[in-house]
Amino acid sequence: MTEQTTLESAIDAAVEDGQSLYLAGFSHLIPFASGHEIIRQGYTDLELVRATPDLIYDRMIAAGCASKATFSWAGNPGVGCLRAFRRAVEEGVPNPLEIEEYTHFGMVARLKAGAQKLPFVPLRTFAGSDLPEYNDKIRTVADPFSDDGENEGEDVHVVPPLEPDTAVVRAQRADADGNAQLWGIVGETVDAALAAETVVLSVEQVVDESVIRSDPNRTMIPGTAVDYVVEIPYGSHPSYVQGYYDRDNPSYVEWDEVSETHESTLDWLDEWVYEVTDHREYLEKLDAERLLDLQPQPDYAEPIDMGDYS
Amino acid sequence: MITRAASELRNDDTVLVGVGVPNLACNLAKRTHAPDLEMVYESGTIDSEPDSLPLSIGDPVLASGARSIVPMYEGFSSYLQAGRIDVGFLSGAQIDRRGNINSTVIGDYDDPTVRLPGSGGACEIASNSHRTLVVVPQTKRRFPAEVDFVTSPGYVGGREGRAEKNLRGGPEAVITDKAVMRFDEAGELYVESIHPGLTKDAVQTATGWELRFSDDLSETPAPDPEEIRLIREELDPEGVYVEQQD
Numbered sequence: 001m002t003e004q005t006t007l008e009s010a011i012d013a014a015v016e017d018g019q020s021l022y023l024a025g026f027s028h029l030i031p032f033a034s035g036h037e038i039i040r041q042g043y044t045d046l047e048l049v050r051a052t053p054d055l056i057y058d059r060m061i062a063a064g065c066a067s068k069a070t071f072s073w074a075g076n077p078g079v080g081c082l083r084a085f086r087r088a089v090e091e092g093v094p095n096p097l098e099i100e101e102y103t104h105f106g107m108v109a110r111l112k113a114g115a116q117k118l119p120f121v122p123l124r125t126f127a128g129s130d131l132p133e134y135n136d137k138i139r140t141v142a143d144p145f146s147d148d149g150e151n152e153g154e155d156v157h158v159v160p161p162l163e164p165d166t167a168v169v170r171a172q173r174a175d176a177d178g179n180a181q182l183w184g185i186v187g188e189t190v191d192a193a194l195a196a197e198t199v200v201l202s203v204e205q206v207v208d209e210s211v212i213r214s215d216p217n218r219t220m221i222p223g224t225a226v227d228y229v230v231e232i233p234y235g236s237h238p239s240y241v242q243g244y245y246d247r248d249n250p251s252y253v254e255w256d257e258v259s260e261t262h263e264s265t266l267d268w269l270d271e272w273v274y275e276v277t278d279h280r281e282y283l284e285k286l287d288a289e290r291l292l293d294l295q296p297q298p299d300y301a302e303p304i305d306m307g308d309y310s
Numbered sequence: 311m312i313t314r315a316a317s318e319l320r321n322d323d324t325v326l327v328g329v330g331v332p333n334l335a336c337n338l339a340k341r342t343h344a345p346d347l348e349m350v351y352e353s354g355t356i357d358s359e360p361d362s363l364p365l366s367i368g369d370p371v372l373a374s375g376a377r378s379i380v381p382m383y384e385g386f387s388s389y390l391q392a393g394r395i396d397v398g399f400l401s402g403a404q405i406d407r408r409g410n411i412n413s414t415v416i417g418d419y420d421d422p423t424v425r426l427p428g429s430g431g432a433c434e435i436a437s438n439s440h441r442t443l444v445v446v447p448q449t450k451r452r453f454p455a456e457v458d459f460v461t462s463p464g465y466v467g468g469r470e471g472r473a474e475k476n477l478r479g480g481p482e483a484v485i486t487d488k489a490v491m492r493f494d495e496a497g498e499l500y501v502e503s504i505h506p507g508l509t510k511d512a513v514q515t516a517t518g519w520e521l522r523f524s525d526d527l528s529e530t531p532a533p534d535p536e537e538i539r540l541i542r543e544e545l546d547p548e549g550v551y552v553e554q555q556d
Contacts, residue, residue: 026353026382027368051382052430073430077366078329081427089425101414104352104431105386112383124391125434127475128410128463134419154476184373185353186381242370249365299374 002178002226004206007235007279010228011037014166014198020047020070022164022196023056026187027077027247029170030239031202032056033232033279039063040273049164051107051188052077055238055255058084059273061097062265070100070162072107079252083259093262101135102159108188110162114195120158127157167196170236171221172244174201175209178226181218184242193221199228204244206231214306234283234291245294312338312541313533314485315399315445324348325397326390326435327358329367330551331445332399337545338537350395352431354385363546386431390438393478398439400432400481401446404457407499407519409464409481411436411444412457419459429461436462441482448486448516455519465497472497489513490530498522503530 003010015021015038023031035056038046047068048057054077060066062084074085088097102110105125113121122141132138137160146153169189171180178201182189193199201221206229212219238251258268276282283291315335319325321344327336337360340347348357353368357377364371373379380389389395402411403426413432417423436442446452464481465472472480483502484491490503500522504513506529514521542549 027366028353028370028373071428073428074425075427077368078364086425090422101428103429103433104382105391105434108381108383108386123387124476125437127437127477128460128466128472129429129433129437130414130419130460131429131433183379184370185355185368185379187353187368188382190381191383240370242373246370247365252365296370 002176002223002229004176004229007033007037007202007230007232010200010230011041014200014228015041015043016165017043018045019165020049022049022167022192024050024167024169024187024189024192025236025239026052026185027239028185028187029182029189029241030054030056030236031168031170032237032239033235033282034168034200034202035060036273036279036282039065039269049162051104053082053085055082055252058082058255058259059265059269061085061088062094062259062262063269063273064094066097067095068098068100070102072102072104076252076256078249079256083256084262084265087262100137101131102138103131106131106138106159107162108191110159111188111191111195113159113161114163115191118161120160122156122158125157132157162195164192164196166198166200167192168200168202169193169221170202170241172203172241173205173207173211174203174221174226174229175212175223176206176229177209177223178221178229179209179212179219179223180221180226181212181215182220183218186220190220193225199226200230201226201228202230202232202235204231204233204235204241215304232279235279237283237286237291240294243296243299245291246296248290248294311445311485311487313537314490314530315443316342316537318443318483318485319344319347319397321346323396324350324394326350326352326395326399326439327367328352328399328401329364331401333364334541334545334551335399335445338540341540341544342537350385350389352385352435354380354382356380356389363550386434390434393438393440395435395439396441398435398442400436400442400444400462402432402444402461404452404454405444405446405484406453406457406464407455408466408468408497409444409484409493409499410457410460410466411462411464412459414459414461416458432462436464436481437477438479440479442479444481444484446484446486448488448513450516450518453517453519465493469495469497488516494522500524501527503528505530506532
C-alpha cells in the first residue's frame, strides 16, 4: 500500500543508517528537498548511489552522511568539479569515501538488471578501458550462442543488478496511490524506482486519479512500486522541473565558491539545512521573487484523443 | 577549434553532442553547411533544437521542441550501442598518441593527485560511435605519450587492437587550439595542419612525445568571418564558452 505523507515522516520511515540510497535524476527532477531532509535527520554510513552525483550528494558527503559513493560522473554540471566529493576521495575529509565506479551505460544497465530481477545485463562498453581493472563487478561472459556457427565466440562485458535499499524519485505529478507522470528528460528515474526495495516518490503536485487516467501513456512509475508519496512544490530547487521552473543556475555557480573549503561548506549547511525546519522554510528564506523568475512561459503539448469507447 | 570541429560534420550526420565547444560546433554546422544535422544528447533528447545555449547536457531547452526523449538506458542501448550515432564528441584531461582519453584520475587511481569527474558516457561514446572527434586545448601535460588512465579507448593496441576488441569506429580527428591531427594506418596521431600564426615547434612543445607531421603539412584554413559573426553574435553572445577556451 502506498502512503501519502509528509517528507519528514517518509524519510524517517524509509531511510536507515548504512543503507544504499539512490536519489535519481539526470540534471532534471533531482530530489534536493529530500536530500536536505536526510542531512537534517543525521543519517550516517550511507552508500550514495547515482549516475551523476551532483550538488545534493556533495552536501550529503560534506555533512558526513556517506561512507561510499557509487557513480559514473561526479561533477557540478556545466560548472566544474564537486569539491566536497574530491576532498573526501583525495584527503578523507570529513571521512574517507570508498568509491565504486562505472560509466553511465554501466550504471543504468545495472539498474535495468535490478528492475528486471536479472542476474546481469550485457553491454558493449568497457572493452579497452581501464575501468574493469579497478571494479571487479565489471566482468565478461562468453557469448552462449557462439557454438551455433553464426557467432564468433565473442566475450561481452556484463554488470550485476543494482537494487538500492531506498530510492527517492521525483515527478511532476502523481495520484495518491503513487502512479506518477513525468515528462522532459527521464534519465534513469523509472529504472531506479523499479529496482529499489523502498521508494519515496516526491512530486510537484498530487492530482486526482482521473488526471492520471486521462493520459495513461505518460504514467511511467506505477503506484505498485511506490511506498510513500509526498507533495513538495519546488522540491527540486535548485535543479529544475520541466514546465514548472528552470534550473537556478546562480546556485550551481555559487556552490563552487561555497564548497571551496570544508568549513565554508559546513557554514552553508548550517544556514540552509540545519537551521531551517523544512522545505517550506527553505523556500521562504530563498524569497518568492527568485522562484517566480524561474518560471517558464507555458508551452502546451497538443492534446491527444484517447477516444471514448463506452 | 569551434569552426574546425564544425567543418568535420556532414549534413546527414546524427551527432552526440556535449556542452561547450561541441555544442557550439554543432549549432554552427547546423546554421551553415549542415542544416539537417541531428543533435542527440547523452541525457536522451533526440534531435534537440535549443533556442538558447544549454547550461548542461540535461538542460530543459534541449527537451522543449525535441523530436523525442528517451530514458538513459534506451539512449545508450538502442541508439548508441545499436550504431544509430554517426559522430560522438569527446574531450578529457589527457589524450595520448593512440587517442586514448583520460577523464578519471591524474596520478594513481587509488591515491589520485587529482580526482576528475569520471567517464559519464564518454567510454561508450568512444566505443560505439561510427566516428569520434576529440576537441581539447593542447598542452604538454594534456598530451602525454600514454595517459594515466584509459577512460575512453582510442586505438588501444593500434587499429588492429581496437578491431579485436569489437570496438566500433574510432577517433577520426583531434582538434586543438594549435593544430588538426589525424590517425595514421597504425592508429597513431600525426599533424595534418597547423593553425595560422603557429609553428611546428609550438605544436611539438605542447606535446609529450615526438610528433609526426604530415608530408603534406598545411596551414589550417582561417575561420570564415561569417562563422565568427555567428558564434559571437548569435550562438554565444555572452562569450560563455568562447571565453573558457582562452
